[in-house]
Amino acid sequence: MSAAGTAALLPLPIVCPIAGAVLAPLAGRLSRGLPFLVALLAMAGATATLAPIARLVYGGNGQVVSHYLGHWGPVNGQPLGIALVGDPLGVMYASLVAVVGTLLLLAAFSELGGLGARENGGFVCLFLLLLAALIGSALTADLINLFVWFQVAALASYGLTGFFLERPIALEAAFKIIVLTSIAGFLVFVGATLFYRQHGALNMAHLHTALGTGVRTADLLALGLMFLGLATKAGLVPVHAWLPDAHTAAPGAVSALFSGLMVNLGIIGLARLLLQVFPSREHGHGVLPLLTTLGAVSAVLGALMALLQEDLKRVLAWDTISQLGILGVGFATLSDRGVAGATYHLLDHALFKTLLFLCAGAVVHSTGQTELSRLGGLARHRPFVTAAFTLGVLAIAGIPPLNGYASLGLIHEAVEKTDPVTFVALLLAQALTVAALGRAGYLAFYRRRTEPYENLEKPRAGMAVTLILLGGACVAFGVFPNRVLSTVAAPAASSLLHPDEWAVAVLSGRAGVPPLDVTFEYWTFSGLLIVASTVLAGVLIAWWAVRWTTREVPQPRALRALRALHSGSVNDYVAFFTVGLIATLTVLLA
Amino acid sequence: MIIANYCTAAALFCLGLYTALTRRDLIRIVMGLSLMESSTYLLIVSLAYRADSTAPVLLSPPDGQTPEQLARGNVSDPVLQNFCLTAIVIGVAITGVFLAVVVRIAQHYRSLDADRVRELRG
Numbered sequence: 001m002s003a004a005g006t007a008a009l010l011p012l013p014i015v016c017p018i019a020g021a022v023l024a025p026l027a028g029r030l031s032r033g034l035p036f037l038v039a040l041l042a043m044a045g046a047t048a049t050l051a052p053i054a055r056l057v058y059g060g061n062g063q064v065v066s067h068y069l070g071h072w073g074p075v076n077g078q079p080l081g082i083a084l085v086g087d088p089l090g091v092m093y094a095s096l097v098a099v100v101g102t103l104l105l106l107a108a109f110s111e112l113g114g115l116g117a118r119e120n121g122g123f124v125c126l127f128l129l130l131l132a133a134l135i136g137s138a139l140t141a142d143l144i145n146l147f148v149w150f151q152v153a154a155l156a157s158y159g160l161t162g163f164f165l166e167r168p169i170a171l172e173a174a175f176k177i178i179v180l181t182s183i184a185g186f187l188v189f190v191g192a193t194l195f196y197r198q199h200g201a202l203n204m205a206h207l208h209t210a211l212g213t214g215v216r217t218a219d220l221l222a223l224g225l226m227f228l229g230l231a232t233k234a235g236l237v238p239v240h241a242w243l244p245d246a247h248t249a250a251p252g253a254v255s256a257l258f259s260g261l262m263v264n265l266g267i268i269g270l271a272r273l274l275l276q277v278f279p280s281r282e283h284g285h286g287v288l289p290l291l292t293t294l295g296a297v298s299a300v301l302g303a304l305m306a307l308l309q310e311d312l313k314r315v316l317a318w319d320t321i322s323q324l325g326i327l328g329v330g331f332a333t334l335s336d337r338g339v340a341g342a343t344y345h346l347l348d349h350a351l352f353k354t355l356l357f358l359c360a361g362a363v364v365h366s367t368g369q370t371e372l373s374r375l376g377g378l379a380r381h382r383p384f385v386t387a388a389f390t391l392g393v394l395a396i397a398g399i400p401p402l403n404g405y406a407s408l409g410l411i412h413e414a415v416e417k418t419d420p421v422t423f424v425a426l427l428l429a430q431a432l433t434v435a436a437l438g439r440a441g442y443l444a445f446y447r448r449r450t451e452p453y454e455n456l457e458k459p460r461a462g463m464a465v466t467l468i469l470l471g472g473a474c475v476a477f478g479v480f481p482n483r484v485l486s487t488v489a490a491p492a493a494s495s496l497l498h499p500d501e502w503a504v505a506v507l508s509g510r511a512g513v514p515p516l517d518v519t520f521e522y523w524t525f526s527g528l529l530i531v532a533s534t535v536l537a538g539v540l541i542a543w544w545a546v547r548w549t550t551r552e553v554p555q556p557r558a559l560r561a562l563r564a565l566h567s568g569s570v571n572d573y574v575a576f577f578t579v580g581l582i583a584t585l586t587v588l589l590a
Numbered sequence: 591m592i593i594a595n596y597c598t599a600a601a602l603f604c605l606g607l608y609t610a611l612t613r614r615d616l617i618r619i620v621m622g623l624s625l626m627e628s629s630t631y632l633l634i635v636s637l638a639y640r641a642d643s644t645a646p647v648l649l650s651p652p653d654g655q656t657p658e659q660l661a662r663g664n665v666s667d668p669v670l671q672n673f674c675l676t677a678i679v680i681g682v683a684i685t686g687v688f689l690a691v692v693v694r695i696a697q698h699y700r701s702l703d704a705d706r707v708r709e710l711r712g
Contacts, residue, residue, distance in 0.1 A: 144673060151680045158687050168698045172707050174691045179610065182623055182684055186603075186630050193673055197637045202669075245710040308712070568711025570619065570704050574610045 006056050007065040007509070009049045010084040010139055013094055016045035017132035021125045028121025035117075035124040036109040042128060043102040046135065050095050053086045061515035062088040062491025064505035066141065074507060079203040085141035085506050088491035088513065089343065093138035093268055096350055097261050101131040103466045104260075107358050108253035110462025111365055123163060130156035130257065137265045141204045141506055143192040143277075146269060150188055150233065153265055154181045160254045161246045173242075173249035176570050180242040183577060184232035191226030194218055204277045205506035208499055215283040217589065223278055223287060224588040228581055230273065234266025235321045236328060237298040238580040241566060241573035244305075247317035248370075252361010255313055259320045260354035264346060267324055271331045271342075275496040276503075281334060286587050291332040296425040298325025301562075303432035307439065307545050308555065308563055311370050312360050315440040316353065319396070322429055323349045329422055330411040331496070340485060340493035340518040341410025347489070348403040348477055352395040355470040356437075358463065359389040363444060366457040372440060373549050377449030381456060386445045388467040393437045395474045397538065398430065398531050403474050406481035406520050409527045416526075427534060434538025439545045481520045490516045595636035602629035614704045616692045620685065627681045631674050638670035646671070 020042025027034040057063050064087045068074075072081025105127065112123065133153035140146050158181075162174030196202050198218050199210035211219065228239060235243040243263070247255040270291065274280050280288050302322030309315045327349070330342025362385045363378060364370050379386045395402040398409070408430070415423045477484055494516035495502050505511035521527075547553040566572075602625055609622025646668035648657040696702055 144676075148676070148680075151684075155683060155687060158684075158691070162691055162694075165694055168695075168707075169709050171691055171695045171698060172710055175616070175688075175695060175707065176710075178684070178688050178691065179619060179623065182688075183607075183610070183626065185680075185684075186626055189673075189677060190630055190633060193634050193637060193670060196670065196673075197667075248710055305712075563712035566712050568708030570708075571611055571614065574607070578607060578611065 003056060003065060006052050007067040007086070009053055010065070010067040010086055011069065012049035013046040013053075013098060014132050014136045014139065016042045016049065017128040017135065021128035021132065024124040024128060025121035028117045028124075032117045032120055033109070035121045036105060039105050039124045039128055040102065043098060043105060043131070046131075047095075047098040047102065050091065050098055054091050054095055057086050057088055057091045058487055058491060060512050062494055062513045064088075064495065064502065064511060064513060066506050066509050077507070079201075079206050079507065082145050083141040083203055083506065084139045086139060087495045087502065087506070088488070089268065089272070089495050090138040092343065092347070092488050092492045093264060094135045096347060097131055097134045097138065100260060100350055100354055100470075101134075101257070103469060104253045104257050104354065104358075106462045107256070107361070107466040108251070110460035111253055111361060112251060123160075126156045126159040126163070127254075127257070130160065130262065134261055134265055137269065143195060143202050143204065143207070147185070147188050147192050150229075150265065150269070151185055153262060154185060157181070157246070157258065157262060160257075161250055163254070164249075164251070167249060170249040173245040176573060177242045177246045179570050180232055180239065180573060180577060183574070184229040184239070186229075187225040187581075188229035191222040191224075191229065194222035194225070198222070203506070204272065205503035208277050208279070208503045209507075211277070211279055211283075212500075215279070215285075220285055220588045221585070223273070224584045226273055227270065227287065227290075228584050230266045230269040231294065231580070232266065232577070233263065234270060234324050234328070235263050235298075236294045236325060237301050237321065238576040240298065240302070240321045241576055243321055244314050244317040245568075247320070247357075248311060248313050252358055252364060255317070255361065256354040256357035259317065259357055260350040263320060263324055264350065267327050267331070267346070270328070271496055275331065275334070275339070276499045279499070288332045288334065290584065290587050291328050292419065292422055295325040295328030295332060296422045296429075298322065299329065299429035300325075300425050300432065303429045303436055304559070304562065305566070306436035307432055307541070308559055309436075309440075310372055310549070312363065312372055312375065312440055312444055313357070313370060315372075315436055316356050316360060319433060319436060320353060322433055323353070323396075326408070326411060326426060326429065329415065329426065333411075333414045333418070334497070335414045335418070336493065336497065336516055336518050337410050338414030339496055340490050340516065341407050341414060343492040343496075344481075344484060344489040345404075345407035345411060347484070348395070348407045348474075351403065351470055351473050351477065352392045355388060355467060355474065356392040356396075358466060358470070359385050359392065362459055362463055362467075366459060367453055368455060372443040375444040376447040378445045381453065382445075382459065384464065385459065385467070388471050389441060389445060391471045391474060393441050395478070396437055397434045397535055399535065400522070400528075400531070401475065401478045403477035405478060405527070405531065406484075406522075409530075410518070410520055412527075412530060427530065430530075430534040431537040431541065434535055435541035435545060438538055438542040442542065442546060443549060481522070485518055485520060490518045493518070592636050592639050595632060595639075599629045599633035599636065602626070602632065616695060616702045616704055616707075619704065620688050620692060623688070624681075624685060627677075627685075630677060634670050634674045634677065638667040638674075640664055640666055
């Protein structure tokens with residue numbers, strides 16, 4: 001197929017899931033399982049149309065293809081229509097969503113397939129809409145289009161959070177996510193329109209060219225508003241408060257979708273805004289240090305809060321905040337290793353966090369319990385889920401040969417020399433992450449349990465297949481790090497690090513991004529030392545923290561105060577948001 | 591005098607944020623968010639304005655002007671007005687979902703006090 005023909009496929013990965021979302025509720029009228037079949041077919045369509053695009057984009061050093069909707073191409077170099085762009089970063093995220101999303105549909109079918117036909121139809125519709133919005137946000141190069149996908153994803157996520165309306169906590173979580181995400185949506189919208197008013201440009205590449213001539217105060221205001229809006233979706237501190245609640249209330253597959261795929265919309269949007277659109281290197285006005293700071297604080301606070309949780313899914317949700325903070329730090333380094341490490345870690349995080357949330361979903365499904373203090377002894381009853389969960393924890397802990405080792409190693413190397421304070425924060429976060437997940441794993445799976453469970457449901461086949469595939473991917477991504485780097489992660493990082501070349505490529509329709517040479521040395525002394533020391537520290541902290549649950553040692557007062565700060569009141573969360581808004585605008589405009 | 595519109599939009603936004611910050615009644619929080627939403631509409635329509643411009647309608651132009659003159663001349667920005675329409679549609683959808691959730695909360699908890707709907711914390 002010619003390059004232009006392949007570029008014309010770009011709308012299809014978005015159209016397929018949307019068509020599925022329309023058809024699924026209708027299919028639900030015919031039979032109970034049919035909506036899931038429709039969904040799998042729709043996602044197969046999306047994956048099949050992404051495959052030739054990916055082959056083209058990852059050929060050479062990384063190509064960029066673009067397609068203007070309705071063939072409203074540029075006139076005299078001024079883009080008019082909405083551009084869909086397949087660049088290495090976007091296609092990486094879109095393919096990730098398509099593949100992992102298909103697996104999650106399979107897992108959701110085996111976990112929830114027993115629901116009524118109407119429920120299945122509605123559930124699948126929302127699920128596909130969210131996937132379509134994520135793929136759309138990955139492939140668009142237009143700021144208002146990005147806002148539209150942001151809102152489609154937001155609406156679908158409200159529906160999925162509150163889907164089980166009979167659970168009061170689902171309603172509560174839906175209410176909080178609506179309040180915070182809506183305000184974030186307003187900010188993204190106002191930011192995008194301010195950029196348009198200043199430069200008459202909505203196309204990201206066009207806007208990047210326009211901003212190159214000079215940055216005015218209104219641009220900084222627009223940047224600050226969009227920054228905070230996207231940071232909310234990414235769950236960075238202080239606008240993170242919706243995230244743990246939304247994950248707790250939803251079923252396992254939905255939490256996995258939120259944590260593994262949806263939050264990445266925010267962080268990829270941030271990376272595009274700060275690295276591709278805004279000339280942060282020249283006229284940053286402190287926006288990159290701001291991202292580094294928020295990222296480092298999120299990394300530490302998220303891991304610390306994960307350590308304090310009593311609910312298995314909340315542990316994982318807080319850990320998502322921590323991991324997204326690490327991604328933010330990686331992107332903000334602007335160095336080859338840091339950004340490549342961040343794009344790599346984004347893939348890794350999606351894989352192991354999906355795996356862990358599906359395990360948590362399987363635990364909830366079979367025992368009906370979510371509290372760590374009421375679980376235990378699952379290693380004997382559920383050895384398979386235990387193995388999968390342990391694999392996920394080891395991957396997050398960065399133990400070779402699993403995938404976290406390579407991507408975290410790259411980010412650590414990038415920060416080590418340039419920014420010692422952030423480096424220490426990342427190490428602390430890593431030790432706390434090991435502790436939090438180790439504690440959760442011990443309490444839920446390995447702790448001895450004397451009394452038997454009242455009711456143990458059998459695990460389902462679809463769930464097992466999904467866990468095996470995700471676990472296999474975690475191992476494969478860890479064993480062949482340089483393969484992943486050279487084919488996917490480095491080209492994706494290159495499209496972020498060379499915004500001028502990227503902009504030319506987007507506007508001209510088809511060109512490459514410069515090569516980026518990043519290789520990961522596997523057995524280095526410093527890398528292994530970091531892993532060994534963080535794991536050791538983590539195990540010691542976990543041993544101390546386990547005894548909070550068994551009531552041998554009280555929780556320290558400072559940590560109880562930290563928990564009390566997250567009061568569950570929506571007013572307080574809006575207050576955090578306001579503080580974040582004022583701080584961001586102060587940093588950028590002062 | 592378009593500055594006055596910007597100031598009004600900013601004031602409306604702050605008023606909405608203040609409502610969401612201080613009111614515990616869920617319906618009032620919804621109203622606060624609606625206020626913030628309307629402030630973005632006002633801002634965007636005002637951003638579209640250019641001094642002494644006419645509406646971007648090329649049919650039946652004002653006396654003495656042809657559609658071609660208008661297309662090249664001083665009209666307010668139709669793109670931003672379109673965004674405003676898009677935002678209104680999205681806003682309606684969000685407010686609808688929002689109120690549906692509030693209704694279900696009211697049915698479950700028999701209360702609209704946000705302080706009594708906070709099981710998820712910490």
